[in-house]
Amino acid sequence: xxxxxxLVIAFPLAGAVVNLIFGRRIGQPASGWLAFxxxxxxxxxxxxxxxxxxTGGAQTETIFLFAWIPLVGADAALLWDPxxxxxxxIVTGVGALIHLYSIGYMNRDERYPRYFxxxxxxxxxxMILVLAANxxxxxxxxxLVGLSSYLLISFWxxxxxxxxxxxxxxxxxxxxxxxxxxxxxxxxxxxxxFDFNTIxxxxxxxxxxxxxxxxxxxxxVGAAGKSAQLPLYIWLPDAMEGPTPVSxxxxxxxxxxxGVFMIARxxxxxxxxxxxxxxxxxxxAMTALVAALIALxxxxxxxxxxxxxxSQLGYMVLGIGVGAYAAGVFHxxxxxxxxxxxxxxxxxxxxxxxxxxxxxxxxxxxKKMPITFLTMGVAWLAISGVFPFSGFWSKDEILAETxxxxxxxxxxxxxxxxxxLLTAFYMTRLFVMTFLGAPRWDDGVHPHExxxxxxxxxxxxxxxxxxxxxxxxxxxxxxxxxxxxxxEGVVHAKSLDxxxxxxxxxxxxxxxxxxxxxxxxxxxGAELPAEDxxxxxxxxxxxxxxxxxxxxxxxxxxxxxxxxxxxxxxxxIDGAAHGIxxxxxxxxxxxxxxxxxxxxxxxxxxxxxxxxxxxxxLYVGGAF
Amino acid sequence: xxxxxxxxxxxxxxxxxxxxxxxxxxxxxxxxxMSIELMLNAANLTFVAVSKELGLIEGQVTALFVMVVAATExxxxxxxxxAVFRTRSSANVDELAELKG
Numbered sequence: 001x002x003x004x005x006x007l008v009i010a011f012p013l014a015g016a017v018v019n020l021i022f023g024r025r026i027g028q029p030a031s032g033w034l035a036f037x038x039x040x041x042x043x044x045x046x047x048x049x050x051x052x053x054x055t056g057g058a059q060t061e062t063i064f065l066f067a068w069i070p071l072v073g074a075d076a077a078l079l080w081d082p083x084x085x086x087x088x089x090i091v092t093g094v095g096a097l098i099h100l101y102s103i104g105y106m107n108r109d110e111r112y113p114r115y116f117x118x119x120x121x122x123x124x125x126x127m128i129l130v131l132a133a134n135x136x137x138x139x140x141x142x143x144l145v146g147l148s149s150y151l152l153i154s155f156w157x158x159x160x161x162x163x164x165x166x167x168x169x170x171x172x173x174x175x176x177x178x179x180x181x182x183x184x185x186x187x188x189x190x191x192x193x194f195d196f197n198t199i200x201x202x203x204x205x206x207x208x209x210x211x212x213x214x215x216x217x218x219x220x221v222g223a224a225g226k227s228a229q230l231p232l233y234i235w236l237p238d239a240m241e242g243p244t245p246v247s248x249x250x251x252x253x254x255x256x257x258x259g260v261f262m263i264a265r266x267x268x269x270x271x272x273x274x275x276x277x278x279x280x281x282x283x284x285a286m287t288a289l290v291a292a293l294i295a296l297x298x299x300x301x302x303x304x305x306x307x308x309x310x311s312q313l314g315y316m317v318l319g320i321g322v323g324a325y326a327a328g329v330f331h332x333x334x335x336x337x338x339x340x341x342x343x344x345x346x347x348x349x350x351x352x353x354x355x356x357x358x359x360x361x362x363x364x365x366x367k368k369m370p371i372t373f374l375t376m377g378v379a380w381l382a383i384s385g386v387f388p389f390s391g392f393w394s395k396d397e398i399l400a401e402t403x404x405x406x407x408x409x410x411x412x413x414x415x416x417x418x419x420x421l422l423t424a425f426y427m428t429r430l431f432v433m434t435f436l437g438a439p440r441w442d443d444g445v446h447p448h449e450x451x452x453x454x455x456x457x458x459x460x461x462x463x464x465x466x467x468x469x470x471x472x473x474x475x476x477x478x479x480x481x482x483x484x485x486x487x488e489g490v491v492h493a494k495s496l497d498x499x500x501x502x503x504x505x506x507x508x509x510x511x512x513x514x515x516x517x518x519x520x521x522x523x524x525g526a527e528l529p530a531e532d533x534x535x536x537x538x539x540x541x542x543x544x545x546x547x548x549x550x551x552x553x554x555x556x557x558x559x560x561x562x563x564x565x566x567x568x569x570x571x572x573i574d575g576a577a578h579g580i581x582x583x584x585x586x587x588x589x590x591x592x593x594x595x596x597x598x599x600x601x602x603x604x605x606x607x608x609x610x611x612x613x614x615x616x617x618l619y620v621g622g623a624f
Numbered sequence: 625x626x627x628x629x630x631x632x633x634x635x636x637x638x639x640x641x642x643x644x645x646x647x648x649x650x651x652x653x654x655x656x657x658m659s660i661e662l663m664l665n666a667a668n669l670t671f672v673a674v675s676k677e678l679g680l681i682e683g684q685v686t687a688l689f690v691m692v693v694a695a696t697e698x699x700x701x702x703x704x705x706x707a708v709f710r711t712r713s714s715a716n717v718d719e720l721a722e723l724k725g
Binding site: 595596597598599600603604607 | 723
């Protein structure tokens with residue numbers, strides 16, 4: 001019985017409302033603590049029912065709240081199963097830590113309460129999305145997440161780059177939303193309802209392969225927008241313009257996980273569309289590869305992390321594409337921990353360096369910020385896939401399941417392995433450039449360790465980054481069993497031979513170590529190595545994807561808008577309005593001349609008209 | 625020589641024409657007013673004559689109504705003319721052209 005589950009949504013939502021209206025009166029640190037407290041309470045509420053799933057005592061439940069649009073099977077109802085429980089834990093848990101961190105990080109911001117109101121709104125939207133029991137309600141959460149991300153990315157809207165980044169995120173997401181919305185229409189046309197339970201139980205009988213492919217591909221367009229897959233990933237690097245904790249929130253706990261979660265939720269439909277599975281897997285692998293290649297050469301610490309997020313999302317999508325839903329969601333979970341940690345650590349560094357984000361001007365921070373150094377080190381090893389940190393287990397499982405599919409999937413596996421090498425390389429580059437070597441700080445920069453509200457989240461996340469992997473080792477697949485009720489009726493990738501897994505794991509580990517050692521030797525010298533040459537240039541320019549979209553889509557769009565504004569609006573529409581107005585005025589000016597003010601002239605008119613009328617009547621009457 | 629309806633109708637037409645001419649030609653509001661009375665009574669004469677000829681009572685009733693309307697109109701009209709005369713010490717309608725468009 002989890003009837004009280006709506007509180008998980010209500011608390012952060014209430015926090016958002018209170019902070020929006022009374023934020024200024026509540027004051028600087030208090031409004032932040034309030035926001036943090038409410039999210040923490042949300043998390044605490046959800047813990048006992050989640051434990052119920054772990055111990056096996058709890059059942060999947062649908063909690064009816066109130067009838068919303070009964071006609072289309074869209075009630076305000078919550079679906080509580082292991083998948084939504086897990087997502088709730090991640091979103092509220094990691095979210096609460098990021099709130100706590102923000103209390104210290106945002107301390108000198110003028111619009112402090114507003115920031116926390118948006119942060120709470122983000123958590124509430126994400127919870128609506130995660131707990132929804134039908135596609136329509138999920139869509140509400142989906143759109144709210146887009147709105148919250150827009151508000152937070154462009155939080156410092158006086159900076160033109162931040163305002164533009166917010167708009168870009170919103171517009172690119174709209175393209176994805178289009179796919180999601182059309183998918184909803186097809187779903188409704190096929191099933192006559194939006195309800196998850198009904199759709200997933202009847203889908204195998206009702207759905208033809210063609211319709212299933214159409215629905216899932218459209219859903220994937222939506223997921224690609226939110227989860228930053230090729231080619232809709234372009235909004236994510238720009239989203240770095242927001243405050244750093246926001247980046248952590250978007251990249252770890254919320255927003256980008258939405259797409260992966262939505263596909264996992266629709267696993268039944270994706271199982272019925274093998275073609276879509278291939279598309280999803282290939283797009284995921286390509287995204288992982290391209291983003292990792294770009295991450296190699298970025299010098300802005302947040303940009304490296306942004307591209308690494310895209311790359312890791314590619315892994316998750318690859319896992320889900322090959323039918324390894326549990327593995328994909330597992331990577332989502334571990335990634336939530338270590339990526340939140342990396343971003344918060346980066347935020348801590350940026351805070352200490354007085355806003356400097358260029359890694360070329362860092363270095364030697366190890367002594368100055370020991371906690372940040374240690375926790376970031378853990379995250380670095382985890383994302384690089386070093387045994388026994390969490391990233392190793394989750395990344396490895398995806399690669400193993402891809403490998404196990406055989407055939408063309410060997411290529412995807414090889415791509416994944418190559419990306420693991422790149423990941424280890426660029427993460428080591430980031431770590432070494434930031435913390436080791438000689439200081440390359442600008443004059444007047446005095447790095448210092450961050451306040452406790454910022455280091456505590458780092459330590460907590462660090463703990464999970466180290467330990468989260470053990471819940472799903474090949475020897476003990478606790479995590480997979482935990483999620484099993486959510487993927488009932490979905491064909492699982494076949495269970496893998498332990499010996500094969502050991503071999504694959506060793507290969508991945510060797511690759512990761514090669515990447516780390518190679519990068520370490522290259523960057524730990526006294527001088528930074530020159531990164532020139534054709535490939536470095538191209539990578540630094542992100543392969544010109546942004547410019548390509550700018551030239552091919554944005555510029556023509558801007559030209560079309562210009563035409564509409566200058567020609568269509570100013571000439572045609574305004575011309576019509578002015579023409580009609582002017583015409584009427586000219587006619588009435590002419591008619592006004594008839595009104596002479598001379599009574600006798602009116603009388604004359606009446607007399608003449610009367611005479612004419614008399615003759616007309618006589619004529620009509622047949623007098624002549 | 626009997627008095628047929630034609631006589632009455634010619635008389636009415638004559639009176640009406642005189643009235644119309646008076647309205648169109650004269651500038652004095654008071655005289656124009658009297659001309660309008662003339663036209664109204666020409667119409668009354670027509671009503672009564674036709675009523676008598678056709679043996680219908682409606683024409684005579686209508687004539688009575690017209691008289692009532694004419695009487696009320698005279699009171700209002702005269703009041704306006706007196707008011708105008710007071711403010712401008714003239715009853716020349718050509719000077720009352722404030723509503724020119």
